[in-house]
Amino acid sequence: MKPLITVTRQFGSGGRELGRRLAENLGIEYYDKEVITAIAERTEMSEAYVKQIVESRSHNLYPITVGQTFSYADHVAINQIMSVYTAQSEIIKELAAKSPCVIVGRCADYILRDEKPFRLFVYASMESRVARCLTRAEEAEKYDEEHMIKRIKKVDKERKRNYNYYTGQVWGDIRYYDLCVNTTGANIKSLAETFAGLFK
């Protein structure tokens, strides 16, 4: 039986590439940014705004200050955030129900927990992640090594905070995954070929 695979990954670890190649090897669908596009369509918000919400906003959803009052604008923002999360959950469940696939990010491992997906966590040393990020022309133009390290730490901090907040689990803790793969020094293409063997 073809599998349902979720990929949670450190920024710059090659998790996206590993997920994509795994899907190719297994001949199944691959979803990554498509989820954002689908949420934007369903909620009629812009892709950029949806991306901002799912990547860095969840922890601001509920106020912890007792007695805080809300403006009308606050209420609108909270409703939008809720809509995005609801749409994300619905869309991920629909995609998974449609056919075997690999879904990258978006807390899909948690959203699909009743379907028992194969949960992959992909990570690498900071050195390896910096090197990988700097091979992308777009990133290399904007950041030197020192700033790239800061950026990686910032993105991962947000991913972790979002994931932990949304799932009640701990991002990168082995207990919540079936396989945790360190890509430092590894060839992602070969890794994908080997791991595809787990589902054949």
Next chain:
Amino acid sequence: MKPLITVTRQFGSGGRELGRRLAENLGIEYYDKEVITAIAERTEMSEAYVKQIVESRSHNLYPITVGQTFSYADHVAINQIMSVYTAQSEIIKELAAKSPCVIVGRCADYILRDEKPFRLFVYASMESRVARCLTRAEEAEKYDEEHMIKRIKKVDKERKRNYNYYTGQVWGDIRYYDLCVNTTGANIKSLAETFAGLFK
């Protein structure tokens, strides 16, 4: 090139079986209890005493109470513990230098860090570990499910304490491993066949 692989594992996770089968698949040596036997020979202590030291004693090696005095017996015990640790380190380095191999436990990942071994961590859900342990006649005779859970927790607590003390790393934290494998519901034989592909 044939690899050097270290296996760190939760009690009852099947890590030992996975290590053994991986070695078989790769046609390389496999060391587990052999390390204890070799330490006992080199230090002229009994295997049972060596086992007790490497599995549960390291954390008592240094007193933290300032001004504590030692008896002659204390000094003898401390020297024995030091001898066992020195022998363990020497023997593991010798085995690894001799030929490609899989070494289970004994902080081998840390002892061999300069050789850059492939570091595997094997784990599973408590439910799965209890079930696995209770398939062993020897264990099933002594423990019911409730006591088996207690035993697993106790063994893992000691492994973790020993590992963290001896290595300064964190047992089961992804940062210190190349691959972390959850064996819950998995067929260990198939896992070993697949993972052997990482080294071919």
